[in-house]
Amino acid sequence: MLLVLGIAGGLTLVFGGFLDMSPNRLASGIALTAFSLSPTACAAIAAPLAAFILLAFVSNEKARSIATLLAAALLLYACLATAGLLAKHLASPDKPALRLSLGSAFWIPLACALFAFLDAMQRLQFGLVARVGFFALLCLPFAFMAYVGFFDALSLAKEFENHQAVFVQALVDHVLLVVLSLAIALLVAIPIIFAVRQKSGLQNLVYASLGVIQAVPSIALFGLLIAPLSALVLHVPALAQFGIGGTGRTPAIIALVLYALLPLVRNGVTGLDAVSPDVRDAAKGLGFTAGERALKVDLPLALPALLSGMRVVTVQAIGLAAVAALIGAGGLGTFVFQGIGQYALNLVLVGAIPIILLALGTDLGFQLLLSVARGQA
Amino acid sequence: MIEVDSVSKTFGALKAIDGLSLKVEDGTFCTLVGPSGCGKSTLLRMINAMIAPDTGRISLRGADIATLPPDQLRRGIGYVIQSVGLFPHWTVADNILTVPRLLRWPKEKCAKRLDEIVALTEVDPAWLSRYPRQLSGGQQQRIGVARALAGDPDIILMDEPFSALDPPSRASLQAAMRRIHAQSKKTIIFVTHDIDEALKLGTQIVLLNKGRIAQTGTPQEILARPKDEFVETFIGGTAPRLRLLDFEPVSTRMRPETNVQAPPIFADASLKDALNLMLSESCAMLAVQDRDGRRVGTLTVADLIEAPHGS
Ligand SMILES: Nc1ncnc2c1ncn2[C@@H]1O[C@H](COP(=O)(O)OP(=O)(O)OP(=O)(O)O)[C@@H](O)[C@H]1O
Numbered sequence: 001m002l003l004v005l006g007i008a009g010g011l012t013l014v015f016g017g018f019l020d021m022s023p024n025r026l027a028s029g030i031a032l033t034a035f036s037l038s039p040t041a042c043a044a045i046a047a048p049l050a051a052f053i054l055l056a057f058v059s060n061e062k063a064r065s066i067a068t069l070l071a072a073a074l075l076l077y078a079c080l081a082t083a084g085l086l087a088k089h090l091a092s093p094d095k096p097a098l099r100l101s102l103g104s105a106f107w108i109p110l111a112c113a114l115f116a117f118l119d120a121m122q123r124l125q126f127g128l129v130a131r132v133g134f135f136a137l138l139c140l141p142f143a144f145m146a147y148v149g150f151f152d153a154l155s156l157a158k159e160f161e162n163h164q165a166v167f168v169q170a171l172v173d174h175v176l177l178v179v180l181s182l183a184i185a186l187l188v189a190i191p192i193i194f195a196v197r198q199k200s201g202l203q204n205l206v207y208a209s210l211g212v213i214q215a216v217p218s219i220a221l222f223g224l225l226i227a228p229l230s231a232l233v234l235h236v237p238a239l240a241q242f243g244i245g246g247t248g249r250t251p252a253i254i255a256l257v258l259y260a261l262l263p264l265v266r267n268g269v270t271g272l273d274a275v276s277p278d279v280r281d282a283a284k285g286l287g288f289t290a291g292e293r294a295l296k297v298d299l300p301l302a303l304p305a306l307l308s309g310m311r312v313v314t315v316q317a318i319g320l321a322a323v324a325a326l327i328g329a330g331g332l333g334t335f336v337f338q339g340i341g342q343y344a345l346n347l348v349l350v351g352a353i354p355i356i357l358l359a360l361g362t363d364l365g366f367q368l369l370l371s372v373a374r375g376q377a
Numbered sequence: 378m379i380e381v382d383s384v385s386k387t388f389g390a391l392k393a394i395d396g397l398s399l400k401v402e403d404g405t406f407c408t409l410v411g412p413s414g415c416g417k418s419t420l421l422r423m424i425n426a427m428i429a430p431d432t433g434r435i436s437l438r439g440a441d442i443a444t445l446p447p448d449q450l451r452r453g454i455g456y457v458i459q460s461v462g463l464f465p466h467w468t469v470a471d472n473i474l475t476v477p478r479l480l481r482w483p484k485e486k487c488a489k490r491l492d493e494i495v496a497l498t499e500v501d502p503a504w505l506s507r508y509p510r511q512l513s514g515g516q517q518q519r520i521g522v523a524r525a526l527a528g529d530p531d532i533i534l535m536d537e538p539f540s541a542l543d544p545p546s547r548a549s550l551q552a553a554m555r556r557i558h559a560q561s562k563k564t565i566i567f568v569t570h571d572i573d574e575a576l577k578l579g580t581q582i583v584l585l586n587k588g589r590i591a592q593t594g595t596p597q598e599i600l601a602r603p604k605d606e607f608v609e610t611f612i613g614g615t616a617p618r619l620r621l622l623d624f625e626p627v628s629t630r631m632r633p634e635t636n637v638q639a640p641p642i643f644a645d646a647s648l649k650d651a652l653n654l655m656l657s658e659s660c661a662m663l664a665v666q667d668r669d670g671r672r673v674g675t676l677t678v679a680d681l682i683e684a685p686h687g688s
């Protein structure tokens with residue numbers, strides 16, 4: 001694992017471009033390798049990568065994992081510092097249109113550092129809290145560097161700055177889209193879950209029809225919803241007052257809900273199936289009403305399974321919501337599609353990086369919730 | 378009073394309960410005993426409306442249970458299910474307080490009740506904050522009993538509540554149940570497949586076979602006059618004649634002579650204790666005393682075999 005990371009990182013460092021320089025935002029640029037830019041910086045990045053390769057031959061697992069954590073932290077900050085310093089060095093006030101984008105020799109070693117972190121933490125059996133704490137510690141200097149303008153010369157930062165006002169709105173829209181559709185999906189899924197459990201014949205039908213929806217590509221589903229919704233609004237104009245229409249948020253939310261149903265229902269049913277019949281019998285025999293049984297026994301006992309379903313669904317919805325920008329639902333996907341349209345890759349990243357971070361953060365949050373829920377059951 | 382009136386229940390082709398009628402007076406400790414699959418659990422679960430009878434009716438405290446809301450009915454009946462079924466997501470204390478909380482008792486009353494129940498069922502207070510999976514099977518069973526008693530019901534249904542307990546724990550819980558019964562005069566229906574346990578605890582024994590009552594009566598009646606071959610074989614293993622000695626005090630069999638010297642025994646001791654003393658002292662005669670130590674008579678081996686004339 002470490003060997004592969006070290007070699008892959010090393011190769012891209014040598015042959016890949018670290019910074020892409022282009023005269024303006026849209027023109028394609030020339031790739032500059034790290035070595036051609038600054039041999040010292042190149043060495044700073046290469047050293048931890050070489051350490052990875054050497055560490056692969058250390059047999060003491062604990063020592064190796066701790067050393068890997070250190071090397072990965074060094075690699076991460078070597079990449080970040082080099083990127084910031086070199087960009088500052090290359091930028092000049094008389095060429096304001098000059099664009100400096102990060103190339104593969106930046107991203108691949110960065111990814112190598114992340115993989116090394118995850119692997120080492122796994123081997124050291126870091127608990128969830130330790131993981132979160134470690135990442136927070138790791139991100140702190142980065143946040144400070146970003147705050148004081150260390151990365152300002154990079155065009156990624158420039159794009160971000162240019163879109164700062166809309167960015168916050170897009171982020172809020174994105175989160176809102178996900179949260180809203182998730183809440184609706186839950187409200188729809190819970191009755192389906194109970195219905196499926198009541199009538200076992202229903203299970204196959206429900207799974208099959210929800211499975212078909214899952215198989216429809218997201219872009220197609222968004223598109224498919226436009227026509228019926230437009231027709232609906234045409235016939236019932238009152239709906240338009242509530243912001244319902246063929247494009248925009250409504251079809252996006254409907255599509256996200258439809259995608260969320262199968263994992264939610266499946267996990268809910270599995271969770272309820274796992275509640276022991278003895279426990280249900282005892283609850284009934286002691287005089288719980290049907291509602292009390294569902295709320296105080298079934299729900300808490302099925303919660304871990306339901307939460308892991310929500311984890312999958314939420315992370316999936318964060319990604320899918322990006323696609324929803326295509327039908328005018330707003331959100332971070334807007335930057336991605338604008339960027340693609342203008343061939344401005346840095347603008348794509350302005351949308352993509354927060355989406356990835358959002359997904360990772362949500363995943364971590366659900367893991368925390370799950371460990372709490374499991375600890376109780 | 379619990380009244381079961383010509384009740385039948387069929388599962389598929391199997392008649393689990395077959396035209397069964399039974400009366401259990403208030404304050405009775407009724408033990409339901411019979412071989413595996415004879416319908417004990419089914420009968421018990423019909424009393425708290427967990428299973429609806431196909432035909433016949435069951436009334437509790439004079440009211441037909443089919444006319445009562447089942448949830449409220451069950452809150453007033455303590456129930457220990459055969460497979461324990463503690464709530465895995467609640468602590469032991471929360472499990473015990475299930476019914477008081479369903480009944481919305483105030484907090485202080487719940488806390489007070491918890492202390493009482495813990496003392497009554499000899500639950501180790503250290504378990505209270507644990508989760509059921511952290512207890513052994515026998516410990517869980519004890520909590521199951523505590524949970525059934527917590528709501529202070531006047532009727533308690535227990536389905537093989539002590540089956541997973543080791544002999545000392547079982548004996549201590551049996552004693553606790555007898556104590557609870559004697560003090561509170563609750564009506565208890567206690568299912569077991571262990572005839573020994575049934576005879577030890579019950580004031581009324583109901584022997585079931587294939588969904589019908591083979592015989593019902595006091596332990597003495599069952600032991601002294603088994604109605605048919607089934608009952609005879611079922612109680613056979615318990616040495617019924619020896620068992621009967623348990624229920625009779627020395628005073629009913631002693632003869633009035635007071636001049637013979639012999640090891641002493643109290644007049645209110647059981648005949649079984651007397652026989653045991655004779656065996657351990659290697660003698661055929663005992664000097665009977667009352668509780669003040671006054672000599673009141675004599676008991677011989679022959680009196681154990683046949684009651685003396687004129688006594
Ligand atoms: N829900 C059910 N469906 C089908 N058959 C059942 C059901 N419940 C009980 N039976 C059958 O009815 C008969 C009586 O069952 P019951 O549980 O009352 O026996 P039991 O006397 O309690 O036995 P044990 O001592 O083994 O607990 C058994 O033959 C059993 O297989």
Ligand SMILES: [Mg+2]
Pocket residue numbers: 417418419459536
């Ligand atoms: Mg049974």
